[in-house]
Amino acid sequence: MRPIDYDTEQHEHYARGRVLTQQQLQVWISAFAAVLPDRRPLTGMDIGSGTGRFTPALASAFGPVVGVEPSDRMREVAQAHSPHPGVRYLPGSAEDIPVPSGSADYALLGWSWHHVRDKPRAVPELARVLRTGGRLLLRTNFSDHHPRPWWLEYFPRGYEADASIFQPLHEVIETFTSAGWRVADFRTVTEPSAGTRGDMLERLRLRTLSFFAQLTPAELEAGFRRLEQAVAVDPDGPAPVFAEPLLTLELR
Ligand SMILES: C[S@@+](CC[C@H](N)C(=O)[O-])C[C@H]1O[C@@H](n2cnc3c(N)ncnc32)[C@H](O)[C@@H]1O
Secondary structure, eight states, X not given: OOOOOTTTTTTTTHHHHTOOOHHHHHHHHHHHHHTSOSOSOOOEEEEXXXXXXXXXXXXXXXXXXXXXEXXXXXXXXXXXXXXXXXXXXXXXXXXXXXXXXXXXXXXXXXXXXXXXXXXXXXXXXXXXXXXXXXXEEEEOOBTTBOOOOGGGGGSTTHHHHHHTTSOOHHHHHHHHHTTTEEEEEEEEEEOOOOSBHHHHHHHHTTOOSGGGGGSXXXXXXXXXXXXXXXXXXXTTSBOOOOXXXXXXXXXX
């Protein structure tokens, strides 16, 4: 995948381009609750917290959260627009997490695992910060378990380009199980519709998805032209939903 530098791209429009409705956010929180222990509070980490799309909701639902984010610009947006008394945003990365060992009950890697460049370094670092029995929630796609969002088909090489960003599921599982983790759960989560097809087109135009960085300018132009034509037929129809994988690992 072409790496994304969030300090120079996406940070300005990310919160708007990837906005979630309260209903969508609640569906994710319920999915996370289903794979976390019942006791409260839980101490959480949001690794690759970005603009804080999930961090305050995690704190409200489960207990105090540290949001760890390498991009200064993304973190600034989070601090300004997603504050919460139970949240601290810190600079860091999955490879270098600025908290003491054994300090968290769970870590969410939400839409961020595919951005982690040094995965062999991240795996023991994630194990270090979790308590024994701690859970790692990997919300990412896999090249062989891909949600195929409806708009992808309008872009030349759309599916191939997007799938190429992600590892196959067995490879991710092997990375963790060979380091002493076990698979606790694997499921898909379907968000309620993101609004109308027209709303979704406006958000996609902000290009706050790594997918767009994988295409050539000609592919982007052709794709948006075809998508606009398709949306124009029924702009007020609900944006179709799709099922996204959630892999939960447990630290033995
Ligand atoms: C697609 S955004 C997801 C942000 C947030 N979790 C969300 O769902 O809105 C990916 C984030 O991962 C961050 N990131 C990049 N490399 C990372 C790394 N090595 N460790 C942790 N996060 C990383 C990026 O800076 C970016 O904020």
